[in-house]
Amino acid sequence: MSTPVIRMAGVHKTYAMGSVQVHALHGIDLLVEPGEFVAIMGSSGSGKSTLMNILGCLDVPDDGDYTLNGEDITRLDADALAGIRNRAVGFVFQNFNLLARTSALDNVEMPLVYAGVSKEERYERAEAMLQRLGLGDRLHHLPSQLSGGQQQRVAVARALVTRPSLLLADEPTGNLDSATSGEILALLDELNRDEGLTIVLITHEPEVAAHARRQLTMRDGRLEG
Amino acid sequence: MIWDIAFRLALRALWRNKGRAMLTALGVIIGVGAVIAMLAVGAGAQQRIASQLENMGSNSLVVRAGSVTRGGVRTGAGTTSTLVTADAEAIAQLPGVVATAASVRTSAQARYRGTNWGTAVEGVSEDFPTVKNWPLEAGEFFTDRQVVSAEHVCVLGRTVARELFGLVNPVGETIVLKGLACRVIGVLSEKGASAWGQDQDDTIVAPLTTVQRKLLGINYIHRIEVQTTGKEAASRVYREIKRLLRERHRLQPDEDDDFRMYNRAELAKTAEESASVFTWLLGSIASVSLLVGGIGIMNIMLVSVTERTREIGIRMALGARRRDILWQFLLEALVLSGVGGVFGVLFGVGVAVALARFSQFQVDITPWSIMLAFSFAAIVGVFFGLHPARKASSLQPIEALRYE
């Protein structure tokens, strides 16, 4: 039996807004095995992004256990978490979050800088990754010179260039039209099927969730389904 | 993070805001330039004073006839008649003394044919050119025999020669001093202004005895110039002379000295010290502008951190550690201050050279002042860059990502 990618138990996250306490996460238990494709649905404000941030080690739980690839995340310091984000996790955001005024190639190469990869290898891998995602002729385009779908593909390339075992996508198609959404989802399907990439995807749309082999729903900080 | 990448990132970020970066660097350029130019002016002044003191002979002591108190009335300096040539000869025997030169001084109207010129007349001994380190330009100096026989000869300072003779060679001509006809036998070389701004060339020198007897009608002297073996000997000799003269003049312990002494080595030290204080003063005033330049860097870096909060968030989300972000922003500030430092050095050297050319300031650009100004700029870069860089690196990844 292999180590699960994600093992979460009793995770709590509370935000204090003045005197009001918002229970964003209310005891989350989650197990994701390698190669799984999981979709998380739920109404706005149910805590999906909060969960995603903790899964991606951008934030830490107030309470509960979380191990990623068998490593206890709650024990790690800021630098170690940065290392995990760099190597083990790839992020795809709803609003792409590409560096402005920076070429597609430089955007994709950037995470490898923090992985300490040599310059030649960085550009080799970044170019290969963009080529695989069909952007071989857009290497030196700036984000502002790319369509929404192309920008999101650059973001996927950037998420995958460090060869992470887990891809986290927070409403990756939220800002895209249906045709372009289809392209991105086909890409995720292919990566999951052919490379065995573990994917956790957040979405509002049932059609998008249908691409995943397992669907979960969040309600008031709790996971159901 | 790999150094060359952090450096490239810093350069790229600065390049994107060229205008802003240039204006910020300008603050440092002006600061570094001002420090270098001011230190050069100060060092120039110091050098000038030092060379003038060297000219004066900092190994020498001066003994002057002093004031005397009689019945509660104190007369001015130079009014006692107790200092005599024999005192000078006695001082010359002291250990540490190389030579002594007795002199008297008066003023007179010098006449040559139709022209006349009021000037100082010094009565000195034959070794005056040696003791004063003051060579002749033309003719020759009087001999000891001419001094002993009080011959009517004189040597002119450059200014007097010019005023009385113009372009004519004065050697061999005869001038009249207070009714006394004196043959000009030589002209002293040009010495220029003294440290106190006096024209040292506006003088006539004649044998001591001639001036004493024929012009003043006295048998005492006004001054003894004492040449010592060195600056160190000067202060010991100073005490020795004091003791010797008191003894020779038979002064009681309760009586004041009837002479005054000046230690030129002491004078030189004081002058050099005040020049160096002056240099530091100029330098520190200038460094205030460098500090202001540093505040400019901090200001622009704080703006830059706020503008790029999202970029910081993205970088952190993709694996940048705190120190990677810290170095990225610190290097940016360092590049700003470093570039400012380099151009500031050029600017400061330019200003100093221009000052030397187009004004009467004497400047001296020392390597250490350039090093000092440049390292001060670097320290300013680190000091004022550290706070913004810390601010950037201490951002929380999600908060930075969400920043609008």
Ligand SMILES: Nc1ncnc2c1ncn2[C@@H]1O[C@H](COP(=O)(O)OP(=O)(O)OP(=O)(O)O)[C@@H](O)[C@H]1O
């Ligand atoms: N930084 C924060 N400070 C305070 N409250 C927060 C913060 N982030 C999230 N919350 C609250 O936590 C709850 C969950 O937010 P979250 O962003 O996880 O929702 P979501 O499911 O992603 O919603 P959406 O579908 O609209 O993106 C919300 O009530 C929100 O107001």
Ligand SMILES: [Mg+2]
């Ligand atoms: Mg959300």
